[in-house]
Amino acid sequence: MVQWTQAEAEMAKQSENVLHRLNEHGFEAYWVGGCVRDEMLGRAVDDMDITTSASPEQVMALFDDCIPTGLQHGTVTVRSGGYYFEVTTFRTESEYQDNRRPAAVQFVQDIKEDLQRRDFTMNALAMDVNGVIVDPFGGQKDIKQGLVRCVGLAVERFGEDALRMLRCVRFASVFDFRIAHHTWRGLVNQRELLQHIAMERVRTEMVKMMAGPHPLKGLELLFRSQALEYVKAPVDSSRFNKELLVGLQLLSGEHVLLRWSCVLLAGGYNREEADKLLRQWTFSNEQRVRITGVLQVEQLVTDFVVQCENERMLRESWIVTVLTCGAQAANDWLLLQEQLTKHWRDGSEEVHARMRKVQTHAAGWSQSMPVHEIKELEITGEQVLQLVERKGGPWLGQLMKHLLRETAIGNIMNQHETLRAEVKRVAANDQA
Template identity: 85%
Template sequence: MVVHWTQADDEMAKQSEKVLQRLNEEGFKAYWVGGCVRDELLGRAVDDMDITTSASPEQVMGIFDDCIPTGLQHGTVTVRSGGYYFEVTTFRTESEYQDNRRPSAVQFVQNIQEDLQRRDFTMNALAMHVDGTIVDPFGGQLDIKQGLVRCVGLAVERFGEDALRMLRCIRFASVFDFSIAYNTWKGLVNQRELLQHIAMERVRTEMVKMMAGPHPQKGLELLFRSKALEYVKAPVDSNRFNKELLVGLEHLTGEHVLLRWSCVLLAGRYTREEADKLLRQWTFSNEHRVRITGVLQVEELVTTFVEQRVDDNLLRENWIVTVLSCGAQAANDWLILQKQLPQKWRDSSERAHEQMAKVQTHAASWSKSMPVHEIKELQITGEQVLQLVERKGGPWLGQLMKHLLKETAIGNIMNQYEALCTEVKRVTANDQV
């Protein structure tokens, strides 16, 4: 290879180079462009390698046998080489934008600088020739060295073309730990009301990338300062957050990254119902929504029972009932999150703080002591209960099965058929259900 890529998969780099060379051989200009060049310079993993060329989409399709016309109206053809897919886009300029999000038309050009001029930030307006020469008309390399997110040209124009760029600006500053250039920040604050035109799905995508990055707290601080999220279709008031609760966000990594959202909602004093509504509006999947809000449900139940005057045994019972109500996943997530929150952050009595500390200390072992978590794990079925007491089914049966689950989980009853039968007879004889 002419260019030695240090951050890209060797075979992917080799195959993309073959595409570039083929275009060059056919008499066209061609370059790697955008994120792959930026990430190589930043020392970040290169996941895909986009190519820009002076060849028209039709000419690209004429050169390569294995290609897909993915976005002809925007000049993009996906070329497959050696099992890798590369987006090859014709040099283009963009005319007026519709709804502050997409160009109403594109015009193909022959000059790489004209193509780079339409891009959002200087660090993304970089192209690299197959010989390693970097085309950088807007000082993107210097901005990368200085750690700056800067718009190409006038920020008011770039953000006016696509308002989502404002959230991309904050996301890049957060993920790369960059500063935002003064005029870019000023343009963002001045244009933030345009975010009302952006679909929440696109907003969520940017926010999820930011929150999964290495510096989510920095991104949130920029969002709070700019008040950008107060202008999206499902707005969020930045004044409601207790920012002290966000200091441990970066320690929630790997499989626990989703809990960063639980932490933010907790810091925003959202109830489970409020959070669920907001996450629906933000187009989160059901699976993620349930996981995120499960922590808030546990928080609500625990804060209620630690305020009561109960002994340690009742604390344990209340915790086990909470696990049964919310699920083991939510209970475990809540415990993991507690380790990242400041002590005594809740507005509670001193006794409640002491009780909370006991719960946090012992809850994991209490959970481990539970022999059952679900009704289906009981050594007796609803059908067997009906036969035993010779009664017709009804709401009473569900209540009885929940009672058996609770008593078995706590350890008051052995999970054995005979012991469960004895409890069924006792409860039904006393007409407790």
């Protein structure tokens, strides 16, 4: 029995049961790929893939609880003890279509033929129930040396599936590995093939890289290779302020969306330009709002620190910014400021001093706000209409925003009678 140290004990036991059952019926069976690699690296094993000499039909005949998830590619999902395991028949692959998927697969009986089709040596590893490792391409040695190396010729592996180039960078970034020389040359020479890859797949690789422990390393590799300039929604690596990107390393993985804000800020993107790019990269609405909110705060703060001559004006402008962008965006912006190099913005020493004052006091100014939204006001739009005896219209929204602003700043109290008095004052001035 193999003593897995990085996999959940019950998951390891159930996967071993699957291997034993296949072996008992005369078939070869191995754990393969990422689970073997991660066990060697001391990284958490989240799923355990299995490869076997049994055909998909033979696998389904052996297990009562299974799902034919990808029969054309030889994959059956077997459920054991509540855990799901992808069981794939040894196979080779023919020519690839669109530089991303094989036109056809052929089932084989030799595990080494199966491993030969895989992307990198660290993933071309298999292990049987006795712990015997099958490693025909030196994957264990490359793992020990911290090396990402293609199985066989890099030009062939990347030509088969261009996404492997981004996976190469992602593995180097997440594992803090080097990329083997010939693999790197193959990546640079084949990077144009990335134009064939759907942006959703590109985003998936980038998100994994950005959530890892060394995102800056990954970005540096992407910038050096200029790979992102060849994807469907390209990014020009020359526009990025490398000093600002250092902030990525200081932001923990739990702040992954803020890492994206940092990258876009370093690239000089404004909110609108960033939102367009993130749409093209298939980020969700919620993610886009969170990422670009920081850029919106940056734009507003950069503008008002030039104009505001004293702390009172800075405080009022900050509070208006919070009302405009939301507390989440404002808090994210402040958190990011703690990681960025000083004086990265253009401007006079006086402007820099005002910016430092905002960064120092903004959290306190935010806490002093008694209200953040119109619904928190002690007066409703309906009550305002009754008070001034007018029909609704754009003026009502403007008036409610005025009440919110004045209340948030602290110029008037959030009390019904006080707000009524302010409504009457504004209405009287409008009629004057």
